[in-house]
Amino acid sequence: MISPVRIWDLPTRFFHWLLVTHFTLAWLTAGDSRYLDFHVFFGYGFLGLLLFRLLWGVIGSHYARFSSFCYSYSAVIKFLTTPSSFSNLGHTPAGSWAIWALLFLGFLVSGSGLLTLGALNQLGPLEGYFNFAQGDLFHWVHTSTAWSLLGLVILHLSGVILASRIHRESLIWAMITGFKNTTCLNEQSVPQHPLIAYSLLLFILISAGGYFQGRLFQNPNYQPFPSPPLPQLSLWQSECEDCHLAYHPTLLPQRSWQQIFAEQHNHFEEDLSLDEDTLQQLKQFAFQYPAESNLTKTAWKTHSTLSSSQIPLRITQTPYWREQHQTIAWKQDSNFPAKLDCVACHQDAESGRFTAAAMRLPTATDFPPSR
Amino acid sequence: MKLAPITFLLTLTLSPFIQATPAVEELFTQYRQKGIQEFSADLGKNLYFQEFKLAGTGEIRQCADCHTPDLRAQGQHAETGKIIEPLAPSINRQRLLDIKEINKWLKRNCKWTLGRECTAQEKGNLLTFIQTQ
Numbered sequence: 001m002i003s004p005v006r007i008w009d010l011p012t013r014f015f016h017w018l019l020v021t022h023f024t025l026a027w028l029t030a031g032d033s034r035y036l037d038f039h040v041f042f043g044y045g046f047l048g049l050l051l052f053r054l055l056w057g058v059i060g061s062h063y064a065r066f067s068s069f070c071y072s073y074s075a076v077i078k079f080l081t082t083p084s085s086f087s088n089l090g091h092t093p094a095g096s097w098a099i100w101a102l103l104f105l106g107f108l109v110s111g112s113g114l115l116t117l118g119a120l121n122q123l124g125p126l127e128g129y130f131n132f133a134q135g136d137l138f139h140w141v142h143t144s145t146a147w148s149l150l151g152l153v154i155l156h157l158s159g160v161i162l163a164s165r166i167h168r169e170s171l172i173w174a175m176i177t178g179f180k181n182t183t184c185l186n187e188q189s190v191p192q193h194p195l196i197a198y199s200l201l202l203f204i205l206i207s208a209g210g211y212f213q214g215r216l217f218q219n220p221n222y223q224p225f226p227s228p229p230l231p232q233l234s235l236w237q238s239e240c241e242d243c244h245l246a247y248h249p250t251l252l253p254q255r256s257w258q259q260i261f262a263e264q265h266n267h268f269e270e271d272l273s274l275d276e277d278t279l280q281q282l283k284q285f286a287f288q289y290p291a292e293s294n295l296t297k298t299a300w301k302t303h304s305t306l307s308s309s310q311i312p313l314r315i316t317q318t319p320y321w322r323e324q325h326q327t328i329a330w331k332q333d334s335n336f337p338a339k340l341d342c343v344a345c346h347q348d349a350e351s352g353r354f355t356a357a358a359m360r361l362p363t364a365t366d367f368p369p370s371r
Numbered sequence: 372m373k374l375a376p377i378t379f380l381l382t383l384t385l386s387p388f389i390q391a392t393p394a395v396e397e398l399f400t401q402y403r404q405k406g407i408q409e410f411s412a413d414l415g416k417n418l419y420f421q422e423f424k425l426a427g428t429g430e431i432r433q434c435a436d437c438h439t440p441d442l443r444a445q446g447q448h449a450e451t452g453k454i455i456e457p458l459a460p461s462i463n464r465q466r467l468l469d470i471k472e473i474n475k476w477l478k479r480n481c482k483w484t485l486g487r488e489c490t491a492q493e494k495g496n497l498l499t500f501i502q503t504q
Contacts (some may be wrong), residue, residue: 132504270483341452
């Protein structure tokens, strides 16, 4: 007689599908820094879910416990060569190894993500512990482990589909309902633990509400990651803003500022005629905080992607600027923001930070084509 | 348009009574010490609208390029597009108050527009013209 038995309790199933959701959404919001806050939230959620699973692997119901699917290498080989020799309702030996690997890689992805956030974006709990060069390394680890994780997910899914065909029973459906069919009458259903499962879900929903309330209820200029201001000099701002945005000195290397001030009598065709005192104050500020000061990711990227022979006099000549703006189809239209008009898209341009999350691409209605 | 001649007449009759700011008064004194006798708002106006051909590129420039033909209107920087507040002191009370500012802009903008610094006579004429606005 065949009868259904519950092997996956509710927290295990919730964990599984929530992990799938978080991974998918984090994947979709990766790369585009405008959605960095979403990516970071799903990353935190992903890590939190893994931690919950560690706990549940110790205190959960029978089939959720690590002890129930702790198989040796030889057991996996035996299972793969003679699958019929194995009869257990929980994870198969091969399946269990996939779970272990998924857990391990999952921790690597979220851990390297936290490191990247702290080092490259100067955000999160690890802010300030690492430099930008290390951040580049963390980012490389983060992306390569994420791709490996995706590969493993595909392997896991293939295994699931294969096993479902062999046993003529959908394992995916089992992970939804929790039930598998068995002929063995000794098997008993595991407890459901609904309170823990719904608490987990509620916790995530409340966290999301708190985390995204700024996006939901604040003005369109809402910035998810407010950053401390960079050093400013009021003389710098007033002198530069006579004619244009006071581009922060971190946007060009020191040698560029040197040349710009040496050529102050022909500053893009204008004779600035700065008096000696003003000139000295401006120079001092620029030489104190040039791109090499590494105060921001933009500063670090700007000077580290420059060859030492280059002395860019315009920010738009730097390789980093060009790379970051290559997808923009500049129009000659007078209503389309000019390249020097940073504020049109970067809400924190005046502060000099240029954080990715403070970027807002204008829509066609912001800049209707002129007739 | 009907108002234009009236405004012109009014400006003409009132111009001797327009008070120069202390800063402009001080500059006039400096210019007089250099031997300038009289300042003319008309000549200042002519200079404001005069077109200058740049030696190198042949580009044509005039004050009104950035400050617009109407000194009471907001202007725009020719290169960067930055908004320039009106020059006319009647609209913009911040104008013509600070000697340092006036000297800075007369020097920088004469060089950009004329390709050279303005003479004391030209500066006096320009200031006389601007303060009637």
